[in-house]
Amino acid sequence: xxxxxxxxxxxxxxxxxxxxxxxxxxxxxxxxxxxxxxxxxxxxxxxxxxxxxxxxxxxxxxxxxxxxxxxxxxxxxxxxxxxxxxxxxxxxxxxxxxxxxxxxxxxxxxxxxxxxxxxxxxxxxxxxxxxxxxxxxxxxxxxxxxxxxxxxxxxxxxxxxxxxxxxxxxxxxxxxxxxxxxxxxxxxxxxxxxxxxxxxxxxxxxxxxxxxxxxxxxxxxxxxxxxxxxxxxxxxxxxxxxxxxxxxxxxxxxxxxxxxxxxxxxxxx
Amino acid sequence: xxxxxxxxxxxxxxxxxxxxxxxxxxxxxxxxxxxxxxxxxxxxxxxxxxxxxxxxxxxxxxxxxxxxxxxxxxxxxxxxxxxxxxxxxxxxxxxxxxxxxxxxxxxxxxxxxxxxxxxxxxxxxxxxxxxxxxxxxxxxxxxxxxxxxxxxxxxxxxxxxxxxxxxxxxxxxxxxxxxxxxxxxxxxxxxxxxxxxxxxxxxxxxxxxxxxxxxxxxxxxxxxxxxxxxxxxxxxxxxxxxxxxxxxxxxxxxxxxxxxxxxxxxxxxxxxxxxxxxxxxxxxxxxxxxxxxxxxxxxxxxxxxxxxxxxxxxxxxxxxxxxxxxxxxxxxxxxxxxxxxxxxxxxxxxxxxxxxxxxxxxxxxxxxxxxxxxxxxxxxxxxxxxxxxxxxxxxxxxxxxxxxxxxxxxxxxxxxxxxxxxxxxxxxxxxxxxxxxxxxxxxxxxx
Numbered sequence: 001x002x003x004x005x006x007x008x009x010x011x012x013x014x015x016x017x018x019x020x021x022x023x024x025x026x027x028x029x030x031x032x033x034x035x036x037x038x039x040x041x042x043x044x045x046x047x048x049x050x051x052x053x054x055x056x057x058x059x060x061x062x063x064x065x066x067x068x069x070x071x072x073x074x075x076x077x078x079x080x081x082x083x084x085x086x087x088x089x090x091x092x093x094x095x096x097x098x099x100x101x102x103x104x105x106x107x108x109x110x111x112x113x114x115x116x117x118x119x120x121x122x123x124x125x126x127x128x129x130x131x132x133x134x135x136x137x138x139x140x141x142x143x144x145x146x147x148x149x150x151x152x153x154x155x156x157x158x159x160x161x162x163x164x165x166x167x168x169x170x171x172x173x174x175x176x177x178x179x180x181x182x183x184x185x186x187x188x189x190x191x192x193x194x195x196x197x198x199x200x201x202x203x204x205x206x207x208x209x210x211x212x213x214x215x216x217x218x219x220x221x222x223x224x225x226x227x228x229x230x231x232x233x234x235x236x237x238x239x240x241x242x243x244x245x246x247x248x249x250x251x252x253x254x255x256x257x258x259x260x261x262x263x264x265x266x267x268x269x
Numbered sequence: 270x271x272x273x274x275x276x277x278x279x280x281x282x283x284x285x286x287x288x289x290x291x292x293x294x295x296x297x298x299x300x301x302x303x304x305x306x307x308x309x310x311x312x313x314x315x316x317x318x319x320x321x322x323x324x325x326x327x328x329x330x331x332x333x334x335x336x337x338x339x340x341x342x343x344x345x346x347x348x349x350x351x352x353x354x355x356x357x358x359x360x361x362x363x364x365x366x367x368x369x370x371x372x373x374x375x376x377x378x379x380x381x382x383x384x385x386x387x388x389x390x391x392x393x394x395x396x397x398x399x400x401x402x403x404x405x406x407x408x409x410x411x412x413x414x415x416x417x418x419x420x421x422x423x424x425x426x427x428x429x430x431x432x433x434x435x436x437x438x439x440x441x442x443x444x445x446x447x448x449x450x451x452x453x454x455x456x457x458x459x460x461x462x463x464x465x466x467x468x469x470x471x472x473x474x475x476x477x478x479x480x481x482x483x484x485x486x487x488x489x490x491x492x493x494x495x496x497x498x499x500x501x502x503x504x505x506x507x508x509x510x511x512x513x514x515x516x517x518x519x520x521x522x523x524x525x526x527x528x529x530x531x532x533x534x535x536x537x538x539x540x541x542x543x544x545x546x547x548x549x550x551x552x553x554x555x556x557x558x559x560x561x562x563x564x565x566x567x568x569x570x571x572x573x574x575x576x577x578x579x580x581x582x583x584x585x586x587x588x589x590x591x592x593x594x595x596x597x598x599x600x601x602x603x604x605x606x607x608x609x610x611x612x613x614x615x616x617x618x619x620x621x622x623x624x625x626x627x628x629x630x631x632x633x634x635x636x637x638x639x640x641x642x643x644x645x646x647x648x649x650x651x652x653x654x655x656x657x658x659x660x661x662x663x664x665x666x667x668x669x670x671x672x673x674x675x676x677x678x679x680x681x682x683x684x685x686x687x688x689x690x691x692x693x694x695x696x697x698x699x700x701x702x703x704x705x706x707x708x709x710x711x712x713x714x715x716x
Contacts, residue, residue: 166291166293171293174293175293175294175295175297178293178295179295179297179298179299180299181299182295182297182298182299183298183299183301183303183304183377184298184299184300185303185346185433185434185435186300186302186303186345186346186434186692187346187430187434187435187436187665188434188435189436191622199290225431225435225436226434226435226436227435228435229432229433229434229435230435232399232402234295235402236377236399236401236402237295237298239401239402240377240401253291254291256290256291257290257291257292257293258290258291258292258293259292259293259295260292260293260294260295261295261298262294262295262296263298265296265297266296266297266298266300
């Protein structure tokens, strides 16, 4: 009994010491970050030596002139009378000052951020033909929006396809190929489970070495005649399509491929 | 033991990299009708021509393949390829086809076969091939009297349809309807029956009595219909096979739309008694009439669910004509339509999953379908005047009739039979000799 109390005390004191030593490490002072520097964005055109095309040079000159004009308006160079320190401002003087402030606020010509901050090269990146088209034709606006949406979708699915072993473009190419080959049986019941999973072993050139319907047992079940028909149509699609569009490299990653043919989405849509 | 624990420990620490199987979801496909090649059936040597109704039918193999092709085309699910493009000759009934030749013309399925007429017997063999997989899908042979060659073509169509779509066909069926002639103000109405493709038309009544609402029994080739004899409505029972007709009963007042129960033992209808229309059943063996609904409103157009447990009907008990569902004993009445306009002529699908109906809204007539609980309403077709949908035995196609407007001179009126697929596509006119109304689709003859 005494022995166990002794060991308990030893262990507990050891733990306390360990904690006392290790805790200061955990409470390390934060890394000294260098002070944040404020960087003014300037036009590359001011510094660069690369000559612009004649047209671009004219535009830039015009912009420069506008800027200069704007700057002069923003900060008027009116000379102020030297004021005596003890001079009490008269109400008229106060009004004058207020007017000047008002002038500053009513900036006569706004200089757009794009002009001030982006170079001609950067502007090219901002140019989106779909957006321009959308301005001309209202109907194109929808297309532009759709493209944006698609881009978002693409970005999210990129992650998935990396995880899968095919890049997005490779997966898309394969899908597009099979979409064209799959003749969907049109008499399918729309309210049943219409997912057929087919496992393939591929050769390096994309031809099918072996194919297997994963839910094979369902094909012979009573009342599942439509499933057999659906599975056959999927197998037919694979045969029509082969050789499948597979990447030229990374054979080990895609030699075993599972295609999930889902007719539900199409029939419901 | 220690070793085992160590191994497990190491497995946890050092993950062995493994490639997960690459999965690709295919959610889109080609919705075009399936390209199918129907090779003319090869006529065996020594085969005779067929004599039918004084006409001699030569090369029955080609005729059969033509009927099959027409059936497929009308279904909207298949695209029969032109025979001009066929590379291989039809004499391939007993050998494997050269699949490369059929692949070349993009056929995905191929029908081949042979015909022989001898000793007043017609023997037809056919095979269905999966061109892409290069394998046989089905092979059958039929033997019948030569007159039945069209039916054989329909049966082959059904077998192919079933094998390629997974659901029962509807080609070996007949349609009964009311044939109409004469001006709009003075129509002569006769009962007419034909194959589903319009062939073999026969008139069953002479046209001296008004006939209405013929309905097939779901079990056999019996038909019930309503006829006015000396201005009194009578419900008749007609056996199509034997031609025997019997009066089921005289009913007082207005009587509407007699229809069989799913087991064919009862007739359900509505008739007015004491100025009030209710739904009644008539037991065909005992001739006992049973009242199903008891309401001061007008209850008409009853139709049983395929299991016989429920009845859908239309009633104006809510003020406007709407569709209701109740148990077959008349209990638990529930209204299932709440849309604008009027709903009528509900018919339960043979599959049990849908109810077809006619809807009238803002002067337009629609044929639509909905689930038995009233959800998922889909209007399939819209027109000036159309009603009375009837289901094909596989619950895939609806047949109905459509009337056209008369012009200012009172001319131009016509009533025609039309069919439409459950999807709302493939709307087709069914060619009839005269105008037609009130169609009813039979069950499969070969069942």
